[in-house]
Amino acid sequence: METLQKDNYLLRVISDDGGILGLACDTTALVEEARRLHCASETAAAALGRTLTGGALMASLLKRDQRLAIKIEGNGPLKKILVEADSNGALRGFVGDPFVELPPRGEKIDVAGAVGKEGFLTVMKDLGAKEPYSGIVRLRTGEIATDLAHYFTESEQIPTAMALGVHVDPTGAVSTAGGFLIQTLPPPDAARVDRLVERIGGLGPVTRMLRNGRTPETILATIYGDIPYRILEKKALALRCTCSRDRIERVLISLGPQEISALIADTGEAAVTCEFCRAAYHFPRQDLERLQAEMQA
Numbered sequence: 444m445e446t447l448q449k450d451n452y453l454l455r456v457i458s459d460d461g462g463i464l465g466l467a468c469d470t471t472a473l474v475e476e477a478r479r480l481h482c483a484s485e486t487a488a489a490a491l492g493r494t495l496t497g498g499a500l501m502a503s504l505l506k507r508d509q510r511l512a513i514k515i516e517g518n519g520p521l522k523k524i525l526v527e528a529d530s531n532g533a534l535r536g537f538v539g540d541p542f543v544e545l546p547p548r549g550e551k552i553d554v555a556g557a558v559g560k561e562g563f564l565t566v567m568k569d570l571g572a573k574e575p576y577s578g579i580v581r582l583r584t585g586e587i588a589t590d591l592a593h594y595f596t597e598s599e600q601i602p603t604a605m606a607l608g609v610h611v612d613p614t615g616a617v618s619t620a621g622g623f624l625i626q627t628l629p630p631p632d633a634a635r636v637d638r639l640v641e642r643i644g645g646l647g648p649v650t651r652m653l654r655n656g657r658t659p660e661t662i663l664a665t666i667y668g669d670i671p672y673r674i675l676e677k678k679a680l681a682l683r684c685t686c687s688r689d690r691i692e693r694v695l696i697s698l699g700p701q702e703i704s705a706l707i708a709d710t711g712e713a714a715v716t717c718e719f720c721r722a723a724y725h726f727p728r729q730d731l732e733r734l735q736a737e738m739q740a
């Protein structure tokens with residue numbers, strides 16, 4: 444049975460005075476697609492799905508054609524999470540061990556247990572400049588949303604509230620995924636920030652809101668309350684990989700001539716699987732010999 448294909452989309456709004464930026468998204472279908480691609484367990488799917496959703500939100504703060512990567516390396520059994528996202532709504536990602544399954548803690552999937560509470564979160568941004576920007580912070584909780592919010596406050600000095608959620612149904616499929624991000628821009632209005640924090644605190648889990656039929660539109664409407672705002676953008680999100688045979692060839696070339704010779708001598712072929720989308724690329728002997736000749740030329 445096909446799972447319900449909701450739209451993957453993100454909404455970006457701003458208060459009329461320009462002081463509060465709000466983003467919310469529904470990523471249910473793309474997180475389910477990622478879970479199936481990686482044959483991910485419930486725990487791994489939740490960790491990857493939260494990071495993909497966080498990537499979608501954060502990439503929407505970038506300018507056109509800019510991109511970013513989020514790398515989470517904790518001391519838990521998941522080992523690492525890598526997500527790449529661009530400002531056009533394309534996402535891809537993988538985890539170190541997609542089969543890690545931990546018992547739930549109460550009603551919650553134990554993402555923090557899988558990620559680990561010790562480790563680092565790195566955000567790399569390709570802004571089109573020569574040197575990519577990179578910011579690194581220690582993990583706070585391993586729950587991902589608080590870690591990403593902490594990254595914003597610590598590394599970029601922007602007060603940020605973020606919620607990310609993935610709900611997995613009893614069959615193991617992702618039934619809802621989504622999140623929101625709220626940033627207050629200077630000058631701060633303490634009274635208004637207090638009201639925002641209070642409303643956000645009273646929302647409950649984002650997956651419960653989505654399961655109850657709430658949308659990015661109505662979630663942001665509740666958070667803004669009496670604060671007037673306008674919609675800046677509504678855009679589609681999609682799981683999309685940028686791998687190709689050409690790119691994989693370049694990876695093989697980067698291994699160096701000795702490694703290629705060893706592959707030819709050993710099995711006479713190479714099989715490379717893209718970590719992001721699991722696409723398999725096969726290079727028979729004549730392809731490896733051609734690469735070898737190109738490298739020598």
Ligand SMILES: [Zn+2]
Binds near residue numbers: 684718720
């Ligand atoms: Zn790929």
